[in-house]
Amino acid sequence: MVRGRSFYLLVMLFGVSLLVGCSDKEANTFTLVGELPPGFAYSAGVWYVPDPERKCEVTDWRRTMPSLNRKWRQDYNPVAVIEIRKIIKGCHMILSRIKMEIHAAYGDKFHQVSYDNASIGVLLDVPEEARRVMTSEREDTFYGECQWLFRTAGKTRVIWKLLDCKKDNERGEKGRGKPFALYALDQLPGLTVRMNVRLAEKERPSMGDTWVEFANGWKRCLGEGMDDVRGFCRGNYSDFSEFIMPDMRRCTIYPGCEE
Numbered sequence: 001m002v003r004g005r006s007f008y009l010l011v012m013l014f015g016v017s018l019l020v021g022c023s024d025k026e027a028n029t030f031t032l033v034g035e036l037p038p039g040f041a042y043s044a045g046v047w048y049v050p051d052p053e054r055k056c057e058v059t060d061w062r063r064t065m066p067s068l069n070r071k072w073r074q075d076y077n078p079v080a081v082i083e084i085r086k087i088i089k090g091c092h093m094i095l096s097r098i099k100m101e102i103h104a105a106y107g108d109k110f111h112q113v114s115y116d117n118a119s120i121g122v123l124l125d126v127p128e129e130a131r132r133v134m135t136s137e138r139e140d141t142f143y144g145e146c147q148w149l150f151r152t153a154g155k156t157r158v159i160w161k162l163l164d165c166k167k168d169n170e171r172g173e174k175g176r177g178k179p180f181a182l183y184a185l186d187q188l189p190g191l192t193v194r195m196n197v198r199l200a201e202k203e204r205p206s207m208g209d210t211w212v213e214f215a216n217g218w219k220r221c222l223g224e225g226m227d228d229v230r231g232f233c234r235g236n237y238s239d240f241s242e243f244i245m246p247d248m249r250r251c252t253i254y255p256g257c258e259e
Contacts, residue, residue, distance in 0.1 A: 014171035028085055030067075030188040032120075034078040036102065037146070037199040041076045042118070044068040044100040048086055052124065056091040056167035064088050072103055082187050094185060095122045102146060102179075102197060106161040107246035116165035118144060118179035118195060126184040134187070141194040143168035144179030148199075150218075150254060153224055157243040159254070162206050165197065203255065209233045212240070217253040 034042045046066045050056035059076045068080050086093045105113045135142035146165040165175040167173040167180065179197060205211040209232050222239040223231030224258040231241070242250050251257035 027082055027189045029081050030191040030193060032080045032082055032098070033192060033194045034195040035141075035194050036078070037104070037197065040102060040146075040197070040199075041069060041072040042078070042100050042102050042195070043070055043097050044080070046082060046098050047096045048088060049096040050087070051092040051094045054092040056093075058089045058091040060089075066257050084185065087108040092119060094124065095188070097121050100195070102144075102163065102165055104146070104163055106148065109246070112161075112246050115159060116146065116163045116178065118165060118197075120193065121180065121182040122185055122188065123182065124180070125187050130182075131187070132182055134191075138190065139192045139194065140181070140183075141196050142179060142181035143171040143173050144195065144197040145170075146197055146199055148203040150203055151206040152212070152220060152231070152243050153229075155229065156228065157220065157231075157241060159243060159245055161203075161246070164206075168198065171196075211254070212237050214253070215254045216259060217256045219253055 032044075036042065044067065046068065048065065050058075069076055076147055082095070082098070084095050086095075100118040100120075101115045102118055103113060103115045132140065144165050145168040148161055149162040149164050151160055151162070152158060165179055167175060167177055173179075179195065181193065181195075183191075183193075205218065207230075210221055210230070212221060212233065219240040220243050221233035221234075221236065222228075222241045223233070226241060240252065242252055243254070245251050245257060249257055253259050
């Protein structure tokens with residue numbers, strides 16, 4: 001009987017220790033989830049600063065900042081568990097910001113890729129009136145929208161595409177700028193933060209007065225000829241040039257190629 005009670009107590013103590021361990025981990029971490037369009041990925045650098053309430057004499061701690069999805073093309077995970085407080089080289093640090101890059105490819109070649117920025121800011125203390133209103137106690141989502149911008153490059157006028165991402169005002173984000181969310185440090189423990197980014201349906205030229213839009217797509221202004229790399233329209237909306245798609249097709253209208 002005594003042995004049975006001892007075994008029962010050991011099981012109870014083990015269970016309590018597991019609960020305490022999970023609770024401690026949750027109290028010092030939050031989860032970041034990238035909800036991006038198909039074929040998109042994010043990479044990130046996680047930045048910490050010395051805890052102002054603790055003494056720190058380390059001067060080269062910036063070299064040891066952790067990163068996420070650095071090799072996103074080979075090994076990508078949209079979910080990351082991030083520590084809020086961390087000891088780096090013996091110095092007590094607190095999370096300061098997460099600097100992210102949103103990546104997407106527009107072709108099969110290695111160089112046919114573009115990115116834009118997004119970020120999360122963290123402050124030790126945020127006035128109550130400035131605190132982010134979260135989706136729920138356990139989760140929050142901040143919204144962005146990315147759009148492809150297109151242009152031509154070189155005398156052969158090859159299509160290059162640039163990714164342009166911004167706050168999604170239509171889904172409740174305030175202000176201008178890149179996708180961004182600001183949190184107080186004490187809002188993060190146990191929280192799941194979702195970066196939800198959608199892709200705009202339409203693409204647009206990256207430079208003004210270089211393309212003309214028609215019902216079936218965009219035509220590239222000729223400018224002063226194929227040697228005119230910039231090729232501004234300058235009021236000439238009847239002379240157009242061919243261009244080369246990322247897949248090397250020679251086309252006259254974008255994005256449909258043939259009229």
